[in-house]
Amino acid sequence: MTLTLENVAKRVGADQHLDPLSLELQPGSFNVLLGRTLAGKTTLMRLMAGLDAPTSGRVLENGKDVTGASVRHRDVAMVYQQFINYPAMTVYENIASPLRRQGKDKAEIDAKVRRTAAMLRIDPFLQRLPAELSGGQQQRCAIARALVKGAGLLLLDEPLVNLDYKLREELRAELRDIFADGKTTVVYATTEPQEALILGGNVTVLHEGRMLQTGPTGAVFHAPASLECAAVFSDPPMNVVDAILTNDRVALTDGTSLPLSAHDRNLPAGPCRVGIRANNLTVLRRSERLVPIKGRVELSEISGSETFVHLRHGDSTLIAREEGVHSHPFGSEIQVYADPDRIFVFSTAGQLVAAPNWRRGALRNIA
């Protein structure tokens, strides 16, 4: 279905949970809501589902106004962050329950339940109670119940967050295929930029109840409209340093000067802010093009097979990514290397001025 939100806002008491925002979700599209905790993802989802009514604005389903309509009469299905199943019913009955409410006949229910359960690989457990399943299986059961309903709008509120790392990876890879039926409009909320990138589709970035940007996931990632958006859609958060822009160079406050690549030329001179993602700030000098930046080590954070080195550089903290597990002594002066072709230039007010040409970059990486 086409879901249209027109200036919807949510206020609870004196707290503005969601500023007015407008959004249109196309039929069959996959939409990611990205934002940190308290960004308003769940609030927005509840408005989309009709569990809460917006304080102002309208919600339209295929052009029909459904603002304030009871969730019972809406064409939605939802999966919660917590594993929500009916504990007193077997897995089979759990999955069958939306179909039973729709008044489908027995044979059809049975066929659909078994097909969906097989798709989510919980078919051996149909006669068990949800409490007798592992966390991942419980969530699969909840997802199966949402899928089997065949609703036009499927909402997933951080469905993988309570699962362990391995299961999350596994289920995420499967979800993408499961949702690819092209009929259902899927909305998927997550706090992790990684997850948004893996899932693809469209992304809507939320921060503290405001919509920062919306668009195709790749485009938003490679050209975040503002520093706030870049901070949310970057893990670890994008490094930001104050700088002065001159004709074809950008000078950091400590005097380090980076040449501007073609895409950043012809920008108005003056103070600006420069953003560099951690993976474009490396400890190894991979190429002569890279510009050294000095910093004092504050922390070496090991994440999987990578190390994130936190550096103090003037007033700001820089985070550089390093392949492999390394440890730099606290307080030691080291140099990290920034790729001038990969820097973002923001105005002092935080609006994007120039972004690296990511299509060209992608091609070069392949070569």
Place this chain on the structure above:
Amino acid sequence: MSKAATASAAHALAPGALASPANIRRSSSRVSGKTVILIGYIVFLMLPIYWMVNMSFKTNEEILSGLTLYPHAPTLRNYVIIFTDPSWYSGYINSIYYVTLNTIISLTAALPAAYAFSRYRFIGDKHVFFWLLTNKMAPPAVFLLPFFQLYQTVGLFDTHIAVALAHCLFNVPLAVWILEGFMSGVPREIDEMAYIDGYSFPRFFTTVFMPMIRAGIGVTAFFCFMFSWVELLLARTLTSVDAKPIAATMTRTVSASGMDWGLLAAAGVLTILPGALVIWFVRNYIAKGFALGRV
């Protein structure tokens, strides 16, 4: 010290698995110390009950002639009288009738009320919820006169429903508190999930929600049953003949020939039985019930 630590670690790792002889000896001596104290305590608790059961199988002559630890001339006379004399067994029927009635009314009223307190915010909800319990803060005698007068006026005096309704004064608030505790343990998302799935509220409540809190409903029913079953003052005052409860019958056993001790003891045994039976069914949830469902 280190040995004890190793032993307890071994226990923790594999309860019931192989243990060294030293462990077995020490733990068995510790258990026997505990056992003595526990047995002493249980004897202390069970003695009055045993004595009543003991008396119920004795003749009045044996009871009055001296101390005997068990019936020397066991007799079922006392039980036979209770099960054959209508003035006795009707007391049980009356009690069971109004207690059941009360339990049903209390649960029917308390289930929706507890759901509202657990799920919705409304003006004064916290205050109303707290002041529900005021009825339990006063002794039942306080309500004796108003109830008596009221029921006389509306013609409810000496009916089962009168006692059942009077007991609701204590049981409904208690039931609301216990059920609210159990209901608040159910995530709100389950309610929402059910509405998304297309359940109507009544259907959701009866087919999804109530099965989830069935332990709470059982415990609540047990508490209502118990309070109503043992309550004597209101039950006796609001009835005379037609709905006279067993407890009231028992207080009126003094006849011209003196007190019938054996009969009284048999009646006492039969009064304990239903409670013991109900406790058996909810034994696993009673502690949670006493904590009003908030454990």
